[in-house]
Amino acid sequence: MAALLLGLGSAWWVLKKATWMNRAVSVGAWSTSLEAGSARANLYTRAVVAMNGLLALGSQETMYFVARADDTGLPLRASCSYRISGVAPAARWWSITAYADDMFLFDAPNQHYSLNATTAALDAQGRFMLATGQKETPGLFWLPTLGDRGLVLTLRLYNPDITVQKAPASLQVPSITPLGNCA
């Protein structure tokens, strides 16, 4: 019984808490798995992807950058507000989606679940900006994140440029900055 509990408990811990077992590249607050969806994926990567991003595509098709903390390293919270800004990523199409920590969408009253290459308004420098949080931030595209729980942001790049595929760390990732005070 002890062996069973220890074996299952350690497996759960590795899959949910020790995502460093998954071969990944970190860029700022974001990280991406190099082998998501691939038949080359090792035992741990395949299991982590199945639990946190089932039915992923390979990096030639889609790259998934995930952020669970802001630029200062503090865990993202749905109850806090964040400004996310950056240049349009080097890909054919892109989107940023807000998920609750169970990896499902928030019940957004405005039906805004993501900002994407189609809906983003770029400024003269080619930059976009959005805000997450419980309340709308005037002047910014709002992704509602309701409740008091963890927040996970996912940046998807569809048909990313070959340079990003070969060197994910070269991507200019969006910044994630807390807005106001968040206890």
Next chain:
Amino acid sequence: MTQTLATRRPWLVRIALVLFLAAAVHVMAIWAAPRVIMAVLLQRLPGTSPDTASGAFFPPAVTASSRAVVMPSPDMLYSICLIDVAQGPVHITAHPELRSYWSIALYADNSDNYFVLNDRQAGTRPVDLWVVPHDASPVRKAAPAGATVVVAPSRRGLLLMRVLTGNYTVEKDVLEKARRSLACTAGPV
């Protein structure tokens, strides 16, 4: 008389045995996790009957109530086919006729993505795929003219068609027609 480790340090042997068994359980759980998750998904996805003509499922556009698969993309419309090559090949056809992104991806029962085709690769040609079992004879792996044969690494699996929707309300008519062009039917090559 020489004493064995088991008689001199029985607790040490017990701890070693527990750790060995725990490691074995750990590895088995990690190995099984994606297979169990896929098996559950194949059992319950998408919770409704497939379209009788096409054999495909056309779930509604993604919202907060979409909870069948983690990380649903609100930017995609999905079409789904359950693939089972136990009884023979599965014929997949589609003709989305879109200028925006779409893809057809095949997943094995361990969640590996073993094939993907997107709009750029397909060009203007209709999709014509045959998914065959890995132990199919060379004759059954031979594609009809113009068709592509894909060897499935597992008997059961899933096809997921993604159709990009930047603004579903505006593009609904075109996108629905595109994703409903998918059909998955059983039949000999």
